[in-house]
Amino acid sequence: MAAVSSHPIAGVTPSEVVTPASAGEVADVLRSTTGTVVPVGAGTKTGWAAPPTSCDLLLRTTELNRIVEHVPGDLVVVAEAGVPLETLQARLAEHNQMLALDPPEPGATLGGIVGANASGPRRLRYGTVRDLLIGVTVVLADGTTARSGGKVVKNVAGYDLGKLYTGAHGALGVLVSTTWRLHPLPAAAGTVTVPVADAAEAGRLASLLVRSTLTPTAVELRWDGGAGELVVLFESIPASVDAQSAAAVELLGPGERGTEPPPWFGERPTGGVVLRLAYEPHALPRVLAALPAEASGTASAGTGVAYMAVPADTDLAALRAAIASYDGSAVVLDRPADADIDHWGPVPDSFGLMTRVKDQFDPGRRLSPGRLLGGL
Structure with a gap:
């Protein structure tokens, strides 16, 4: 696991930056620190959430960069969170397939796309992350590894963590692996x-x-x-x-x-x-x-x-x-660096439920603190 120089995250400079290369290393990091941790991918969409209230450790997932399994006949691929979307698309194109997501940020990783719930124009036909993501592996705040979904398009066992982690900006755990439903490339x-x-x-x-x-x-x-x-x-x-x-x-x-x-x-x-x-x-x-x-x-x-x-x-x-x-x-x-702007807007009626979910997954509120709506 490499330690790299610090870079600001949404204007906040972390005390330390690490780039774990496996789910086990991510778990070791979360078990060994009591400080605040902000997970990011390539950092192409760090402004999409509010600045963290603190960041003792910035955890980059870019070294989690393996395409684990591609089953062309089943139109399914398993890839780690740090795989760039462009890299995955190039591999899939060799089999005349694609992941039907097209956010435009160059270098964006799969984990970052999930965390920010990023999509592009083709959402009209193919849907968004929540429609195409069929399985995830995450490391929780206490270092526990959890899995949801699987290598089939229909999977109803257990909680759908994929939907929960989509748009969570790393506030509920660290996404380490993703499983996706694929589509044929159009002719x-x-x-x-x-x-x-x-x-x-x-x-x-x-x-x-x-x-x-x-x-x-x-x-x-x-x-x-x-x-x-x-x-x-x-x-x-x-x-x-x-x-x-x-x-x-x-x-x-x-x-x-x-x-x-x-x-x-x-x-x-x-x-x-x-x-x-x-x-x-x-x-x-x-x-x-x-x-x-x-x-x-x-x-x-x-x-x-x-x-x-x-x-x-x-x-x-x-x-x-x-x-x-x-x-x-x-x-x-x-936004401009000196602008004092309300990032999310009014808190919805569902905020109480959001708070309970956050406390269930991250009771110490160490992960991406303050980045979600209402300062969660």
Whole structure:
């Protein structure tokens, strides 16, 4: 197990950094320390949770980097938490398969993707981490190793730790291994790009697609200054892609057909305060209208998720209140270093349950302290 130089985590500098290379070494670390521990992968999404209240030990999982088992006939792969997504995809492509997750952060590891619940445009067709993760191995705060799920797509034995650890940012334990459901690589792809004049037009076009019989892989809206463009991605056999692209043009109006998404497709915005917005999909035009005029970013028009950069002086409390009636939330993913911003927003009614879960898995509150909603 290597000890490396310290790097700040969400602005907090750890006292020590370690990179264990096995689940056993992770367990040894947690058993041998009484201080606070913050687990991370490659560190590509450390801003997606609130800064830790303390970090005695930063535990990087990047040395847990083995692809343990790939069963092409079962469309299942087992890989350690530190495996970069790009590395796994390259290995799977040799067998004409893929893990149908496409978060854009370069170098992101499987464990970090699970911990941050990161996904990309293809969530519309394939779902998110919770839909594709079928098994996990974790090391709990006391050094105990726990497993859930298995190497089959349907597994109902025991608790579903995979769903619990998704989006937990290392606050419930250290994820050391993951098991995933895979999909075949599509044979062909095609896009239809349509200009969008305003928020109302964005909502109208998205509604037309949702109510149609078309089966797009993704429907992404690029938004900048109150207007933008909508890109519909189809992935299937060539004949289906061609027929659906033609039908989309007929449905949506004049549009430009292509063979691959534009460069901005799936990218996260930068600058100012970057937000992840979640809301009921039908409320897309209302959410766009509630944003500051300078807002820019992308929205997955069929799933109710958007990533938007807004000015640093944006009134987040007012924005959150404006979208609350659509089950809306606005979580800070990035911000200026000197900005004092409420990361998560209002505490929900379920906070009591969240507190009990945290205390069950980490009674000493040593893991990623303060990173979750409400300071958990």
